[in-house]
Structures are given as C-alpha cells and as structure tokens.
Amino acid sequence: MSATERTYNFSAGPAVLPLPVLKKAQEELLCLPGAGASVMEISHRSKQFEPIISGAETNIRKVLNIPDNYTVLFLQGGALLQFAMIPMNILVGTGKKADYIITGSWTKKAHSEAKLVGDVNVIYDGKDHGYRRKPSAAEAKINADAAYAYICLNETIEGVQYQTVPDTGDVPLVADASSEIFSRPIDVSRFGILYACAQKNAGPAGVTVVIIRNDLLERSGEKVPSLLNYKKLAENKSMLNTPPTFAVYMVKLVTDWLLNDIGGLDKMYAINKEKAALLYEVIDNSNGFYKGHADKEFRSLMNVPFRLPSEELDKKFQDEAKTVGLATLGGHRSVGGLRASIYNAMPRDGVVALRDFMLDFAKKSG
Numbered sequence: 303m304s305a306t307e308r309t310y311n312f313s314a315g316p317a318v319l320p321l322p323v324l325k326k327a328q329e330e331l332l333c334l335p336g337a338g339a340s341v342m343e344i345s346h347r348s349k350q351f352e353p354i355i356s357g358a359e360t361n362i363r364k365v366l367n368i369p370d371n372y373t374v375l376f377l378q379g380g381a382l383l384q385f386a387m388i389p390m391n392i393l394v395g396t397g398k399k400a401d402y403i404i405t406g407s408w409t410k411k412a413h414s415e416a417k418l419v420g421d422v423n424v425i426y427d428g429k430d431h432g433y434r435r436k437p438s439a440a441e442a443k444i445n446a447d448a449a450y451a452y453i454c455l456n457e458t459i460e461g462v463q464y465q466t467v468p469d470t471g472d473v474p475l476v477a478d479a480s481s482e483i484f485s486r487p488i489d490v491s492r493f494g495i496l497y498a499c500a501q502k503n504a505g506p507a508g509v510t511v512v513i514i515r516n517d518l519l520e521r522s523g524e525k526v527p528s529l530l531n532y533k534k535l536a537e538n539k540s541m542l543n544t545p546p547t548f549a550v551y552m553v554k555l556v557t558d559w560l561l562n563d564i565g566g567l568d569k570m571y572a573i574n575k576e577k578a579a580l581l582y583e584v585i586d587n588s589n590g591f592y593k594g595h596a597d598k599e600f601r602s603l604m605n606v607p608f609r610l611p612s613e614e615l616d617k618k619f620q621d622e623a624k625t626v627g628l629a630t631l632g633g634h635r636s637v638g639g640l641r642a643s644i645y646n647a648m649p650r651d652g653v654v655a656l657r658d659f660m661l662d663f664a665k666k667s668g
C-alpha cells in the first residue's frame with residue numbers, strides 16, 4: 303500500500319467517514335460557496351454559517367424523527383463532559399439520586415464522573431459477567447423516585463448493545479448513544495436525554511449532539527456555569543460562544559448523506575445488520591478459533607470485539623491484516639484482543655474484505 307492510499311479503517315473512533323462526505327468537504331474546503339472563504343474562516347454568526355448549523359439540526363430532527371418538545375444542542379467537550387454535565391444540570395438541586403446501569407467501560411466512567419457531582423446509585427453492574435450482556439428489567443430495577451436513569455445504548459469497548467430500550471416509566475432515561483447514533487431507528491420520545499459525541503457515527507471529533515426533552519431544561523440551576531448549563535445553551539441556540547464550526551459543518555454533511563444517499567435509518571439499519579452478520583457468521587462458524595466477547599443476543603452492530611486462541615495470534619492477525627489494507631483492528635487498550643468497528647460509513651466491501659481475511663487466516667492458522 304502506498305502512504306497516501308486509504309485503507310479500510312476499523313477504528314473505534316475517531317472513525318471512518320463516508321467518502322462522499324470527505325469529497326464534498328474537500329471540494330468546499332478552500333471556499334464555501336458564497337462565503338469567499340473556508341467554513342473555518344467565517345463567523346459563526348454569519349449568514350453563511352447560520353444555514354449550516356440550522357441545517358444540521360433540521361437533518362438530525364428528520365433522521366431521528368425527533369418530537370417538537372425536544373431541543374437539539376451542539377456542544378463541546380465530547381461525551382466525557384456530558385458525564386458531568388448531566389448530573390450538574392438534572393440531578394443537583396432535585397434532592398434525589400440518579401440510577402446508573404453499568405454495562406461496560408463507558409457507563410463505569412460515566413458513573414465515576416457523576417459521583418463527583420451528586421448522589422448516584424449503581425442499580426446494576428455487569429462486571430461479574432465480564433460485561434457481556436445487558437440486564438433484564440428485573441435485574442436493573444429503577445427507583446421510582448430517581449432523578450434519572452442512566453444507560454449506554456452501545457458499549458463501544460465491549461461491543462454490547464441494548465436490543466430494546468429499557469422502560470423506565472416516569473423516570474427520565476438518559477442514554478449515551480455515542481457509538482450507535484444514526485445506526486438504527488430509535489424512538490426519541492423514550493428518552494429524557496439522548497446524546498452522542500460525533501466522532502464515531504456522526505462526524506469528526508469536536509462536537510457532541512445532545513437531544514434533551516424541554517421540561518428537563520428547567521432543572522438547570524442558576525449556579526451551573528453558563529457553558530455547562532443546558533438551559534442557557536438552549537436559549538442561545540448552542541451559540542453562547544463559538545461552536546465547533548467545522549465539526550458542525552461535517553455533521554451537516556454526514557446527515558445529508560444519511561438522508562439523501564442512504565435514504566434514512568431504516569435503510570441504514572438494514573445495511574448495518576447485514577454487515578455485522580458477515581463477521582458474526584465467521585466467528586460463530588470458526589469452531590472456537592474466533593471468540594466474540596458479547597453474548598449473542600446483545601452483540602453490537604457497530605463494534606465487534608473478538609479474540610484468537612492466543613495473544614501471539616491476535617498480534618499476527620493484526621499485523622497481516624494491515625499489510626492488506628485492513629487497519630486499526632486492535633482492541634481497546636483496556637481489554638486487548640481485536641475489535642472491528644463497522645460504523646455506518648464502513649463500506650460493505652470493507653467488511654467483506656475483513657470477512658475473507660478472517661476465513662483465510664483461520665484456515666491457515668487453525
């Protein structure tokens with residue numbers, strides 16, 4: 303492979319972007335039509351940028367079919383800042399506790415951040431099962447007086463995904479959708495807050511999309527600093543200060559692509575299911591050569607962690623895959639093994655190439 307050739311990039315994040323999106327950005331990089339400058343060189347309050355941020359919002363509302371009583375925010379600080387902002391805004395001052403359902407690395411981290419801010423309960427922790435599955439409703443009983451219940455829809459590191467949204471009754475459900483937003487249709491009305499950093503499935507790093515039910519905005523206390531205050535951010539349409547303009551522009555292009563090139567989330571979901579099945583089929587039919595991490599019924603459509611019979615083989619697999627243009631297949635530094643992230647923008651051809659490589663490698667080494 304030459305140094306400037308694109309590989310099939312299985313990175314968990316920042317991750318692959320749709321090629322037509324990159325081409326469009328390249329085309330407009332020196333001059334955004336009508337602006338006389340790059341999107342990075344114009345005011346966020348200019349008449350050229352306004353349709354970009356409002357267009358991104360309109361697209362997101364359309365793609366996810368967001369009800370009118372929800373606000374869409376474009377924030378900075380990644381998913382990690384939401385781990386703190388959520389309790390700062392909708393827990394502190396309520397006199398209640400928040401319920402956390404720990405199903406892997408990202409909910410563990412979210413809980414440890416929330417603990418720094420307010421009163422939190424762990425109502426389920428799957429560590430005894432090695433974070434291979436999601437709990438049943440009976441295993442994760444939400445307290446009726448909780449300020450909110452917190453979940454991660456798709457644990458990116460463990461590759462464990464909710465197949466259905468848990469029912470939390472009147473308790474607002476808060477969900478980290480960072481590694482699965484836009485990958486399947488989802489009923490936004492089931493959530494108090496649904497949020498995602500962009501760099502997995504929605505754009506580049508630098509912007510986080512927060513979808514919040516309007517009544518929850520009223521919980522933000524006067525003492526919450528402005529830039530961390532959902533209510534103030536909403537009142538100022540995410541423009542309390544300069545938003546990450548280029549990242550918002552890219553989210554606009556990615557959602558244009560989802561709507562116009564793909565044709566919406568039903569189509570995207572069908573493609574994603576088919577792609578994931580290609581890999582899981584190899585794992586399931588490998589006589590134990592490849593071992594997936596998650597229990598079958600909770601396997602992620604986006605992140606496929608697996609292991610070979612030894613760490614030496616894990617490494618050999620990764621090194622050889624790289625030489626044929628299948629890149630960034632290493633598991634997260636905290637768990638090791640291998641992980642293929644196959645987000646929306648990973649073309650089916652890339653997954654087929656990986657599938658074929660897996661079959662060959664097993665035959666050769668198994």
Ligand SMILES: *Cc1c(COP(=O)(O)O)cnc(C)c1O
Nearest residue numbers: 380381382408458478480481499
């Ligand atoms: C990547 C990821 C995060 C961390 O995102 P940052 O933007 O780096 O803070 C949190 N949660 C999930 C589910 C993720 O996939």
